[in-house]
Amino acid sequence: MGKLMIKKSRSLMGEIKIPGDKSISHRALIFSSMGEGESIIKNFLFSQDCISTMNCLRALGTSIEICENVIKVKGNGINGFREPENVLDAGNSGTTIRLFTGLLSGLPGIFSVITGDDSLRRRPMKRVVEPLLGMGAKIWGRNGGNNPPLAIKGEKLKGRDHTLSVASAQVKSALLIAGLLADGETSVTEPSLSRDHTERIFQYLGLPLIRNGLTLKTHGIEGFKNKDFNIPGDFSSAAFIIAAGLLVEGSKIVIKNVGINPTRIGMLSVLKEAGAKIQILNQWEEGGEPIGDLIVEFSILESFEVRGEIVPKLIDEVPILAIIATQAKGKSVFKDVGELKVKESDRIKAVVDGINKMGGKAEIIDEGFAVYGPTKLNGNEIETYNDHRIAMSFAIAGLLADGETIVESNSISISFPNFGETIKKLGGNIIEL
Numbered sequence: 001m002g003k004l005m006i007k008k009s010r011s012l013m014g015e016i017k018i019p020g021d022k023s024i025s026h027r028a029l030i031f032s033s034m035g036e037g038e039s040i041i042k043n044f045l046f047s048q049d050c051i052s053t054m055n056c057l058r059a060l061g062t063s064i065e066i067c068e069n070v071i072k073v074k075g076n077g078i079n080g081f082r083e084p085e086n087v088l089d090a091g092n093s094g095t096t097i098r099l100f101t102g103l104l105s106g107l108p109g110i111f112s113v114i115t116g117d118d119s120l121r122r123r124p125m126k127r128v129v130e131p132l133l134g135m136g137a138k139i140w141g142r143n144g145g146n147n148p149p150l151a152i153k154g155e156k157l158k159g160r161d162h163t164l165s166v167a168s169a170q171v172k173s174a175l176l177i178a179g180l181l182a183d184g185e186t187s188v189t190e191p192s193l194s195r196d197h198t199e200r201i202f203q204y205l206g207l208p209l210i211r212n213g214l215t216l217k218t219h220g221i222e223g224f225k226n227k228d229f230n231i232p233g234d235f236s237s238a239a240f241i242i243a244a245g246l247l248v249e250g251s252k253i254v255i256k257n258v259g260i261n262p263t264r265i266g267m268l269s270v271l272k273e274a275g276a277k278i279q280i281l282n283q284w285e286e287g288g289e290p291i292g293d294l295i296v297e298f299s300i301l302e303s304f305e306v307r308g309e310i311v312p313k314l315i316d317e318v319p320i321l322a323i324i325a326t327q328a329k330g331k332s333v334f335k336d337v338g339e340l341k342v343k344e345s346d347r348i349k350a351v352v353d354g355i356n357k358m359g360g361k362a363e364i365i366d367e368g369f370a371v372y373g374p375t376k377l378n379g380n381e382i383e384t385y386n387d388h389r390i391a392m393s394f395a396i397a398g399l400l401a402d403g404e405t406i407v408e409s410n411s412i413s414i415s416f417p418n419f420g421e422t423i424k425k426l427g428g429n430i431i432e433l
């Protein structure tokens, strides 16, 4: 198993470019496979999760070629998928299995089985399976359909209104994809706004979508023509570099080409309130997504609170925000973060245990956890549960800690394959063991 060893580092300096956004890379591939004609995808994220999506789409008959860092997809249209000959493997990727469950349910005559790794087979699927059953889908799975493998017999679905109990972009997207394949109208209402990349892709591709507050409405279509994508850098990966810049004394880092979609950058508003020196320099748009260059400087931070409607806008940044909280003055509180228990690992437990193991102070509270700061951190070997965001969060903590911090590193390729090199390039003390 690969490991990283991280030691206390002096100021991190320089300019870096963040790899493509994971959420948008999955979606660009899926929509290009559903469309007609060729689509070129630039700045695609070559990470394990996105490769799982690519392999599943190839197994459904889509031609996907990699030519010098650019992806060429030949879409066969929504009626052009073929039955996969083998079990589809979504690996570690919740986004892959949930979006595919929406897609596969609406492909009449196609039988498929989709599964994933140990972590994915524990994650809840009922949130997507149940609403799809209501549209006439035929899905079977372990534990009453809640756990993969899922077996799906594609059907002509019937449009339906859905009210979600969790703000989940994966569930919303699965239902909107199913809605495109269904007869009649489908609507999805979320309790609060989750990342809206799917909606932006609908608009970019000219697919039917009407927003009324938190309700989205779409309807069945015959097909659509493909368009090219140029994918912004992943804000969720940039978040680790932002944290390093804020926490390592004397640092100043420029991060180029980062997606700054308002439904993704909740972390920026929380940190600005806490006194962080982060600026967005140039801003522009690609394929309906806002992008910018960021500049981050070492900052003295006050404690902060994360709760309510902002949570879906920083859901994947909670672990790294918890590390930042160890250096912020006072008690930082994270509430309404129950969804973290059903990610790649129980991220609340992983973060609280890891911070305490490094000599920081964190505790579980009602509906979340609290972190006290500023505290001195001591290096240690941290249990990451093979969760990429936990591994990267504690690697950043290691840049501040006395002694050596060790984290498992294989999981990092799930979302940020060149994480270690990027930290090293900025002057971080990080070694592959």
Ligand SMILES: O=C(O)C1=C[C@@H](OP(=O)(O)O)[C@@H](O)[C@H](O)C1
Residues within 6 Å of the ligand: 022, 023, 024, 094, 095, 167, 168, 169, 170, 171, 173, 194, 195, 315, 316, 339
């Ligand atoms: O739709 C997406 O691309 C994602 C949505 C979020 O999950 P949920 O929909 O489960 O909140 C997020 O945590 C995940 O990393 C990616």
Ligand SMILES: C=C(OP(=O)(O)O)C(=O)O
Residues within 6 Å of the ligand: 049, 092, 093, 094, 095, 096, 316, 343, 344, 389, 415
């Ligand atoms: C939760 C994540 O991804 P997924 O749900 O796609 O596995 C993540 O990347 O932090």
